[in-house]
Amino acid sequence: MDVYKKSGRLTFICLVTLVAAMIAEPVWAQNVNVTGKVSDNNGEPLMGVYVLVQGSSRGVSTDMDGVYAITAPADGTLLFSFMGFDNVAEAINGRSLIDVTMTVSSVALEELVVTALGIKKDRKALGFSVTEVGAEELLKNKQTNVINSLAGKVAGVNVTQSGGSAGSGSTIIIRGGNSASEGRDNQPLFVVDGIIYDNSTVIGGNSGTDGMTKTASTFGNRVMDINPEDIESMSVLKGAAAAALYGSRAADGVIVITTKKGATDGTVKVNVGSKYSYSWANSLPELQGVYGRGYYNQAGVFSDYTYNSWGQKNTGTVYDNVGNFFRGGNIWDNSVSVSGGSKNGSFYLSASRYDQQGIVPLTGYDKTTMRFNGEQKYGKLTVGANVAYSISNTQKTLTTAGLYGGGGNGAMTAVYGWSRSDDMTHYLNEDGTKYRMFPQYQDLASDRENPYWMLNKNKLSDQTRRWTGSVNANMDLTDWFNVAYRVGLDTYTYDEYTYIAPGGAVSERYQNGRLSKSDRNYQYLSSNLMLNFHKTFGDFDFNLLLGQTLEDTKNILQNHWGYDFVTAGTISFANIANENKFFTETTIRKRLIGVYGEFRAAYKNIAYLTVTGRNDWSSTLPVENRSYFYPSVSGSLVFTELMPKNDILSFGKIRASWAQVGKDASAYATNTYMWSPAAVSPGFVGIGNNWTRGNPFLKPEIQTSWEVGGEFRFFGGRLGIDYTYYNSTTTNQIAAPRLGQSTGYIFMSINSGSVSNKGMELMITATPVETKNFSWDLTLNLSGNRGTLGDFMKGVDLFYVTDVQIGGVKAAAVPNGGYFLGITGDYWKRETLKDGEGNVVKDENGKEVENPDGRYIIDETTGLYKTTGVATNVLGNREPKLIGGFGNTLTYKNLSFSILLDIRKGGLIYNGTEYLLLNNGLSPMTLDRESVTVEGVSSATGEPVAYTYKAGQMYIVNGAEKSGEYMIQSYWSNYATNSYNLLTDTNWLRLRAVSLSYDFKGLFNKQSFIKGLTATVTGTNLFLWSNYKGMDPEVSVSGSGTGGSGSSGIDYCGVPATAGLSFGLNISF
Missing domain, CATH: 2.40.170.20 (TonB-dependent receptor, beta-barrel domain)
Structure with a gap:
């Protein structure tokens, strides 16, 4: 332990000990000759009312029954104060019993609040x-x-x-x-x-x-x-x-x-x-239990060598692993x-x-x-x-x-x-x-x-x-x-x-x-x-x-x-x-x-x-x-x-x-x-x-x-x-x-x-x-x-x-007037925006502008929706x-x-949890495994296309033969890459x-x-x-x-x- 730490702690301990010793002297109340009870307009006792002898620092608080006891000069004045109530001043005039009724203040702001440096100020x-x-x-x-x-x-x-x-x-x-x-x-x-x-x-x-x-x-x-x-x-x-x-x-x-x-x-x-x-x-999260562990390869051959659940329908016990875990x-x-x-x-x-x-x-x-x-x-x-x-x-x-x-x-x-x-x-x-x-x-x-x-x-x-x-x-x-x-x-x-x-x-x-x-x-x-x-x-x-x-x-x-x-x-x-x-x-x-x-x-x-x-x-x-x-x-x-x-x-x-x-x-x-x-x-x-x-x-x-x-x-x-x-x-x-x-x-x-x-x-x-x-x-x-x-x-x-x-989503701040709590990610591309003459619209940097209401682009190399391929697209505000x-x-x-x-x-x-479930075949959205359809415009020709993939059939995609089961699995992974599918304005x-x-x-x-x-x-x-x-x-x-x-x-x-x-x-x- 270095000298700094020793000296600092010893000084602090000494100060605490000294002050605690000073505080430890008896603090019990003295005999009193003025007592009373403080109540509200309904006759209910008020606990915690502060009773002060005017002109001195002598004061007490009422107990849970509204009762107080205090020593004061016979010709003095008692001041009663309580947050939310009007203050009351009572001349003692030699009395030993003084009961007080306090009225709720017409202005609830007559209260002190703690501000900077612990200073109490009138609100x-x-x-x-x-x-x-x-x-x-x-x-x-x-x-x-x-x-x-x-x-x-x-x-x-x-x-x-x-x-x-x-x-x-x-x-x-x-x-x-x-x-x-x-x-x-x-x-x-x-x-x-x-x-x-x-x-x-x-x-x-x-x-x-x-x-x-x-x-x-x-x-x-x-x-x-x-x-x-x-x-x-x-x-x-x-x-x-x-x-x-x-x-x-x-x-x-x-x-x-x-x-x-x-x-x-x-x-x-x-x-x-x-x-x-x-x-x-x-x-x-809700998990599907209809289909079990396994997957189909491109040739349509089934294998259970996987942790994912793209397999055949369950015929045995379906375990509630999530519910039983917690x-x-x-x-x-x-x-x-x-x-x-x-x-x-x-x-x-x-x-x-x-x-x-x-x-x-x-x-x-x-x-x-x-x-x-x-x-x-x-x-x-x-x-x-x-x-x-x-x-x-x-x-x-x-x-x-x-x-x-x-x-x-x-x-x-x-x-x-x-x-x-x-x-x-x-x-x-x-x-x-x-x-x-x-x-x-x-x-x-x-x-x-x-x-x-x-x-x-x-x-x-x-x-x-x-x-x-x-x-x-x-x-x-x-x-x-x-x-x-x-x-x-x-x-x-x-x-x-x-x-x-x-x-x-x-x-x-x-x-x-x-x-x-x-x-x-x-x-x-x-x-x-x-x-x-x-x-x-x-x-x-x-x-x-x-x-x-x-x-x-x-x-x-x-x-x-x-x-x-x-x-x-x-x-x-x-x-x-x-x-x-x-x-x-x-x-x-x-x-x-x-x-x-x-x-x-x-x-x-x-x-x-x-x-x-x-x-x-x-x-x-x-x-x-x-x-x-x-x-x-x-x-x-x-x-x-x-x-x-x-x-x-x-x-x-x-x-x-x-x-x-x-x-x-x-x-x-x-x-x-x-x-x-x-x-x-x-x-x-x-x-x-x-x-x-x-x-x-x-x-x-x-x-x-x-x-x-x-x-x-x-x-x-x-x-x-x-x-x-x-x-x-x-x-x-x-x-x-x-x-x-x-x-x-x-x-x-x-x-x-x-x-x-x-x-x-x-x-x-x-x-x-x-x-x-x-x-x-x-x-x-x-x-x-x-x-x-x-x-x-x-x-x-x-x-x-x-x-x-x-996945493809990141938490980000967007400069130049953008969202401080922004979010960026990948998404499916849409066809480009065109003007009234059919020309492609470009931004100030010469980049083609997407049509926000346009059709999705189908990537002919995969047979699925085309993504931007980057996670830096601004998606919105968190x-x-x-x-x-x-x-x-x-x-x-x-x-x-x-x-x-x-x-x-x-x-x-x-x-993001649904992103995991989609890729693992556990999302209830993946239950329709008989067929999926993708619709949009072709990345090769720009013409409208629609492809339907059915289980049990084979398809030629980009020159390669792929099974319907494989394409259905791939579709849901492709679905998860479109960040908008998993975003909610909540x-x-x-x-x-x-x-x-x-x-x-x-x-x-x-x-x-x-x-x-x-x-x-x-x-x-x-x-x-x-x-x-x-x-x-x-x-x-x-x-x-x-x-x-x-x-x-x-x-x-x-x-x-x-x-x-x-x-x-x-x-x-």
Whole structure:
């Protein structure tokens, strides 16, 4: 361990220990002489109302029965405040009993929301869009990956789950992607209790997948390490103006997570929660079982030497290999917390355990978390600390990729492609040796690996151990000047382990076993100093914030691997000869220093103005370009303050903002490096150029955005409308397009092009019915975004970032105003377009233009439809036109029922799984095997032709005799090459979540040992209505963390998404 790591961790541990010791002093409440109960207009007690002695910092909160107790001067005044209610001031006048009734505020916007740097601001003062989701809403459909809890709930936020694997990750994109670089996943910055929280998806790279490394398995994103029960609220900062103070990493938005703290009412609360969930695959591909394994050659001779299902009709058992492969998943989720405090301090302790059995056999995920949050006041000084630990383990499987260049497939491609005339569970002979289907015809490397062999013999697992925490101090030097300082740490170790058992269908080199272990040690240290000045002059209110931040990031990546075990049955690197063992280590370091400022001004409750500026210095940019400044300005006008009060429009506000955010480069992008010396084959060591050529002239990307919007509340807050239109352009894109091979490199980092996003967001809230015992609340959010890639470097017509290629289809970004989430592929050619005089129409480059409504061309050399032969044709846009959510909550006394519908309109999805089934003869579309007909125009003569091929007959095609069966088989493979046949402009309406809960608070009184009990039943993904004919269309073949234009909209042999039911109890003491 180097000196840097030792000193950093020792300093942090000492600070945490010191602050924890300060906090640990007794915080129990003192005797009181004023008590009372706080209720709403219906007489229901209000828990959590803050009761403050006016003119002092002494305050308490009401308990679950609305009761409070506080010491106060006999001639003083008590102030009662609660979010969503009008404040109340009560003169004490010597009274010892004061009961208070609070009225719901006519304007629901009189609430504070968490914004940049954790600063709470009045919502009506904001000139940009911020959405806050509270703990109650997040836990209605509790997910171990908190990202999934936001799906369908926030306008402008698109959440894509990467499948139903245990421990799989999710991708969250706010207002479209802004960077075309593979090194940027375009996901928002996560900040937990003021500390930047890494959300990377770690790809171990141990799966040798021929250009598709990231599809080899499913990987988790690191926000999964948070216990959802610890979260008090999540604030989604969408625009650059909202996030600018966080610096370079905030250009894609920010999600600010605030964890729970103890109450200040002098009591200690214990909360215990337990939930059991059962899940199942919500959608599986349909496979034909009429025809079994086999094929017909050109001469019409049948053979069963194939894995494909072009054979004769099944007369024996037809196996449901796919349906029998997946099992029901079981999840146990348990948590406990202890919290408490007094007027001068509070604490919160929690622990949780999550155990998931995946729907794929022998896969699973478990997570254990612990957290401590504490705060203590010493007069004008407030100190706090928080620390969290988590450890998680994932047992998974390769999904879609081949094993190290052999003929084998990942488990899922094998499952979906296995003939239904063969029992897939038959992977061992009676003597325990491996069962092979064609040992007499082919070598082991050419076998199609059995999924059960992979699951039972091979091992793929990972473990993450994570510590996060911070210490902070806040001093009120005067009534108008405040100083705050925070230092934080986020560190984790990610270990991935892969074992390929001897006898696997892999390259000969690895057939005696392979072992690899990849380790990533991530460490992030930060400090943040803030000076806050606040003064009021008459009707004007001014606030000035000045700050400085330091961020230091270090990654150490180690990779061990070896092959050819010396002794059978011993899985260890010590059991591999030295010449077959390899090791690499890479250290990546980055430092960023920033200074920032924010000036806020307000006039009465009418007009608000905010101006910010930040300058960063980044170690990843050249010296002359590493300093960059970016400002923002935003404002809002509450125009209803200028109007007479009325019963219709209760509140009206317009807002606008303009902002810039700078983004630096990835580490070491400015320099060119050689690969470390490594063994390229036994006895030989090689060295060569890194794939990417560096660029010492890189500049930061600059994102410029603006937005306008309005917020309106009608009928005393019963109806609310929030609308935003935004426009954003990121210039100086740092990208790495492919170079010519003659350069000696594959990529080169450059500044070129721009990415633009424009769109709208609409949020509607309403309470149609509200009585003493019944209420009905609903929310509707809709948003649409259009992302385009601007002018790029000359000669780059398509920009492939992710290496996602299924058949002839690729995920791509299209320059010069094309789709940012584009898709390209091969297709059947049509006849050329002709003008009124019969002349062929050509484009500006002299290329013949196809007639989009013309007839298909029949290739006379194959007797089938002619394809373009390339995968670079732009097919369309993967980005949805509209996404949204519609939620309803109905409450009757202690019973609550909620339902959330998820909406999508448009956006192409490619059914790559159907591509596999078509080529394997398993698609139901291939059931008509008696004849097929192709119609179009001849490639030789241009004249209309039609060819019909029938089973049992012979045909002359291009001078060669071919059987009808062979031509029918070839037709369906030809059908699959036309990408348009497998593309769907997809719509869906999804029952994302439904829950029913009952609060048994009527069973307990104040003296009861049990203070509260809630039972909840929840359903997830129970129904899906969609025009997409494949599996669940919420897909991203490369999983979470994929850079640039990503891989959403590509569906290929993934672990199916799940539906589920859960049953939970929550008890408080």
